[in-house]
Amino acid sequence: MSRLLPNVKNIILVASGKGGVGKTTVASNLAVTLSRDGYKTGLLDADLYGPSVPLSLGLEGQRAIASHEDNKEVFNPIERFGIKVMSLGFLMKKEDAVIWRGPMASNALSQLLENTRWGELDFLVIDMPPGTADISITLTQKLPQSKAIIVITPQQVALADGRKAASMFTSTNINIPILGVVENMSYFVPENHPEEKYLLFGKGGGQQLANEFKVPLLAQIPLVSDVCELGDSGKTVFASSNKIIVNAFQDLSGKINQENTVLT
Secondary structure, rough: OOOHHHEEEEEEEEOOOOOOOOOOHHHHHHHHHHHHHOEEEEEOOOOOOOOOOHHHHOOOOOOOOEEEEOOEEEEEEEEOOEEEEEEEOOOOOOOOOOOOOOOHHHHHHHHHHOOOOOOOOOEEEEEEEOOOOOOHHHHHHHHOOOEEEEEOOOOOOHHHHHHHHHHHHHHHOOOOOOEEEEEEEEEHHHOOOOOOOOOHHHHHHHHHHHHHOOOOOEEEEEEEEEEEHHHHHOOOHHHHHHHHHHHHHHHHHHHHHOOOOOOO
């Protein structure tokens, strides 16, 4: 249990070495899948410079209700698809740019994390900012009991970025356990031929990273034709016409809940 979040049993940091690998898609749909599996789940959008969780869950334009409690401002998360969601996007206008130096951004994230009324949760999934800068380090230092998932794409050129993220968690100053690697966009599945697989981005990157850090390859998430459209319209993979991606997330949720993995 966290000293900051005493009512949250398990915290999962979904991280990547760079943007564009589908980290938010993985974090959002993992949170929804855990909720559908019967767990009380929250999702924190920690990417302060580009909060995209509101778009991915159909919550753009929503505003979190704030109040004052014990001389501090507290926020009520917004509920969607059975999960409690908090994002900086709920506290600012879409067109407002976030221009903060590292300490200011870290302080804003700390407030989002600590001052949100999460209630009792089995899981808090945190969509980390890409890379290994100040915000990521702040999160790992504040949540030393958390566990991490590294999201990577299959091509070999993505390995260097994946290594950076994994190395941050395994460094002696942080030492956050890595649950495993999720390889996103592992293969393309055409809508009209769901039995076919095309390796558009190469293969093997996720397994290689998992082998290097001696952790499991938790999932290979396919690139399904309607997933981008679903995400842009605020829908989850459970609305996809191709259930292969639904099965992938259900398998990922199951592996996370295996004995001696996460649940305490």
